[in-house]
Amino acid sequence: MIKDILLVIDASPRTDPIIRAACGLAERVKGTLTIEILSAGPMLIPTLAPMTAAYVPDVELVHDEADRIAAVTAMVAGCGATVRVIGIHDDVPRLAERVGKGGPIADLILIGDADLWAVGWLRGRIAEAVIMGGGTPLIVLNGAATLDPVHHAVIGWKDTSEARRALHDLVALAAPHAKIAVVAIARNEAALPKLAEGMKDVVRHLSAHGFEASAHALPADGQNVAEALQDFALREGADVLAIGAFGHSRLREVVFGGVTLALIEHARLPVLLSR
Structure with missing residues (x-):
């Protein structure tokens, strides 16, 4: 039985459609939803990640993370399920390692497709790490997908x-x-x-x-x-x-x-x- 759901996203507003889809699923199963927002330092050339990471003071990442957490928290305020929004900030390679090995325990993990992420490499590494080491099923969603009942x-x-x-x-x-x-x-x-x-x-x-x-x-x-x-x-x-x-x-x-x-x-x- 699916009751405890984890959605992993980055700080991009492009992830809004799957936030809504995840809330809808959590409401339907009368479960809980954790939204994990990853705030990474900028990439000079995102397609060459992780080799072109730019240094950003930690205080700037914390500020960006707090802004996005506040925006997502406001978005899910009307969700009929229990939702918690948490943030992790770090450089791109360490984010992939931290989320893949030590993320929250859940019944089901959701992740959006590459078009919803600012750094595709980070998304790919997280998806692979979750599958290889998490022991939790992963659903990959494209931006147009909903999470309707599986009939x-x-x-x-x-x-x-x-x-x-x-x-x-x-x-x-x-x-x-x-x-x-x-x-x-x-x-x-x-x-x-x-x-x-x-x-x-x-x-x-x-x-x-x-x-x-x-x-x-x-x-x-x-x-x-x-x-x-x-x-x-x-x-x-x-x-x-x-x-x-x-x-x-x-x-x-x-x-x-x-x-x-x-x-x-x-x-x-x-x-x-x-x-």
């Missing part, structure tokens, strides 16, 4: 411990009797029968929880897995796409590319990442 979901399936964790997290998040499509993407046609067989127990498990579950083994048709999963989810009108994150090693994802990093960087609908 229709897609879970990308590959039988790994990470995918099974995503399955359990999705069961906790989905509305009763939701439609859940279990989707496996095959590199070639020959792999389709084995993938279909491997999803039967997933469908059984979801059905035991009262969900309307179905299995779909699909060819990649020249797409990468992240593209194929998102295209399927959007065609089906899904509220959320869930996957097990970093099923390969973090190094392999960086060197060769991977589903997790692609979805962190280019989420076209709410994406639930679990590990």
Whole structure:
């Protein structure tokens, strides 16, 4: 059951849409929301972060942090859930380390897409650190997304411990009797029968929880897995796409590319990442 929600944002006003979305979710589940605002020193060239950080006296960061905390606190004053707003200020590399390893404990963590952040590197590092070390599911939202009840979901399936964790997290998040499509993407046609067989127990498990579950083994048709999963989810009108994150090693994802990093960087609908 989702009751304790953490939203991580930076001090940019561009994050206002997901603040409202997070408040709406906290109200709906009758839970609590913590909004963690990160105030980083300016970057001379943000695309080269963290190498071009400019020195700013700590007192200036404290002032900027206080202004944004006051603005966000005023924005959420009418929220029907309990909301606390906290700030962390530091330089960009230390912020990523502090938030990833020592953030508040929560049932669910929310983060916006890259367009909502002043420094994309900081957002990416925080998302990866939360997934790798936090033990808490992460939802990536784009600026237009809302957090409506999950009546229709897609879970990308590959039988790994990470995918099974995503399955359990999705069961906790989905509305009763939701439609859940279990989707496996095959590199070639020959792999389709084995993938279909491997999803039967997933469908059984979801059905035991009262969900309307179905299995779909699909060819990649020249797409990468992240593209194929998102295209399927959007065609089906899904509220959320869930996957097990970093099923390969973090190094392999960086060197060769991977589903997790692609979805962190280019989420076209709410994406639930679990590990």
